Amino acid sequence: MDDTAVLVLSCDKYSDIWLPFYAFFFKYWPDCPFKIYHASNHLSFQHPRITNIHSGLDADWSVETKAILEQIKEKYIIVILEDYFIYKPVDMFALLNSVETMKKHDALFLRLACFPSQYNSWWRYDKLNDAPLIGKIRNGEEYRINLQLGVWNRALLSDLITKGESPWQFEINGSTRSNEIPNPCLSLVEDSKINYVHGPITYLCTALSKGIWMLDAIELCKKESIPINVGNRGVETKFEYWFRRLYIRTPLSKRKYLDFIKSKFLKFQY
Secondary structure, three states: OOOEEEEEEOOHHHHHHHHHHHHHHHHHOOOOOOEEEEEEOOOOOOOOOEEEEEOOOOOOHHHHHHHHHOOOOOOEEEEEEOOOEEOOOOOHHHHHHHHHHHHHOOOOEEEOOEOOHHHHHHOOEEEOOOOOOEEEEOOOOOOOOOOOOEEEEHHHHHHHOOOOOOHHHHHHHHHHHHOOOOOOEEEEOOOOOOOOOEOOOOEEOOOEEOOEEOHHHHHHHHHHOOOOOOOOOOEOOHHHHHHHHHHHHOOHHHHHHHHHHHHHHHHHHO
16 A cells, blocks of 8 residues: 555645544544645645645646645555545445556546436446446546546646646546546446445535535534634525535536526526
């Protein structure tokens, strides 16, 4: 496992959520066997098990991230964003099996977040013969790579990042660029009995959206008695919360109607 590390990818403007993030991380993954890198611009998070690395830049996401990746020696990295709060014990057996499958197939990326089947149109896959719980994402898929929790070949990830892109642009444009790389992109296969995000590392997706706290994150922190500071950023309204819940449960082909309703509501509201 010396060739694998965990990279918590963040930036200074989200330093107010590092404390709850790591409270969840070490509560539900106390025996993490990997080196843990905490990445930011200039600020550090003080913890004996964490190695802080800094981009030293205030640039765009892609430039900062490439600067971070250059400081990591491990070949493989488990990338987790700072607003992915882990809320169940990590299944180390399943995680290690997934990592070994990635290594065996010399993959670029293995998405460890398993989404409900309605999202499969974004990353259609073919099951692997030697690992039935993992699929090979087909070339040309819209989100063939993404920034959900996953394992990356560090060098190939760095090569895939292009200057000037935001995380969202990277997911779309990087997916197109990944088609030219011979190394496969992999994904956990969905479980039809489970209708929420799951996998070896079960996490809240996400605690923040567009820089504001999601009500789910606030309730989860209350339930776990983990303090958070909501004074530095906005909080999701109840309308936004219920609309989001409805949106998630709506088939992708029907979401344009909800987008129209929301735009009319917000226009009327303001």
